[in-house]
Amino acid sequence: MNQVVETILNHRSVRNFKNQALDREQIEVIVKSAQAASTSSFIQAYSIIGVTDQNKKDKLAEIAGNQAYVAANGHFFVFCADLHRHKVIAELEGTDLDDSIESTEKFMVALIDAALAAQNAAVAAESMGLGICYIGGIRNDLEAVKEVLKTPDHVIPLFGMAVGYPDQETDLKPRLPLEHVYMENEYQQDRALFEKQLDDYNAVTSQYYRERTGGKREDTWTGQMAKMLGRKSRMYMKGFVEKQNLNKK
């Protein structure tokens, strides 16, 4: 196994960081790595905001549900889907691109572009001995995030990424069985097998939690998912996204 694959397979989220800021060179390597990702038709439909102002970090931590590691880390990035740049281009080039920019297709493109960039950033950071944690919690209140980061229309802050020197050891979390996630030639049509794979995975996740909690927890994955999805969350998102003039057409 080469060093790159080793880095990738060794990923675990880190939520406790030493009190040591990343230096400018580290930040630039991470951002350049993000930018090196593929981008749909060269559109580069994302922006990255590094948050160093402690007041802003504290506010984002509060929005994310009081996650301390949003405020305390080596550097905090926010990855945004961004078609504002292209709206400006429409003005500069004297053309109307609203139908494209406001389409669900381009909303998807911007999300995918931003996520590809972010994952490159994550892998690059981890390869430098840093730990990372994605922070979807900022989506609890994007109106508030928009205010903190002063993002214009056509921009959706998608998630944060806390990066820093790890101050904890965390375990690898077992993923769904490979044969459940990876299929060949067509989506799996055999419902009984599909359910058996979920059952098998439930046994794996129960065991994982049992071992980590001395038997106190033994969640199944399907149970966790039912509970998590049962709490309707962020149902304002459709309205918010449309208000930014995205995902409308």
Add this chain to the structure above:
Amino acid sequence: MNQVVETILNHRSVRNFKNQALDREQIEVIVKSAQAASTSSFIQAYSIIGVTDQNKKDKLAEIAGNQAYVAANGHFFVFCADLHRHKVIAELEGTDLDDSIESTEKFMVALIDAALAAQNAAVAAESMGLGICYIGGIRNDLEAVKEVLKTPDHVIPLFGMAVGYPDQETDLKPRLPLEHVYMENEYQQDRALFEKQLDDYNAVTSQYYRERTGGKREDTWTGQMAKMLGRKSRMYMKGFVEKQNLNKK
């Protein structure tokens, strides 16, 4: 610079592959790498379909606008946003999760999850000396793709990824200036500077095309973007996604 960052920064899309299939071990390393990516609240809302059936590959190549490298490569992956698994879980756990599953928020989560996984796959493949190319072209006609891959409701095939042994040398494509994509503490408010950065980048891209085409092309990036976005494309996407019972609420 470490080997991981070097691999990431060295990315360029490869569109000509030797006639040599990936072996099972390579495919598994790529899929496991994909699965090692972070996933929002452990939701794992994606699936990967490997296409080896030549008829299916030919059909996908046609859908993607007759891109030969969709049919001719070492392996062809399709990455799908997938909440079908969670719809099944709702049935197994005897609970109604439709509001969550059909929300724009969870649509975004599934897209991001799938893209993070895909980028890990891309980096892993490249680290093994393989080349890759993302194929957004399958989104030209997702009804047809759905038929080829027999994907159920709550699943959106997002993009393909052609992987294989490179049979060409390609150049690195210059990205937007780092300081245009990466901002600190707030989104850039200075419109004049914003436009200047686009101008500077236009000079870089013109130069890039001039050198590659012996002066025949000298596209600016903003010109390319205006042209590309001026052709409205895939405007059926909103309806298609909603028909799969996603992005509705």
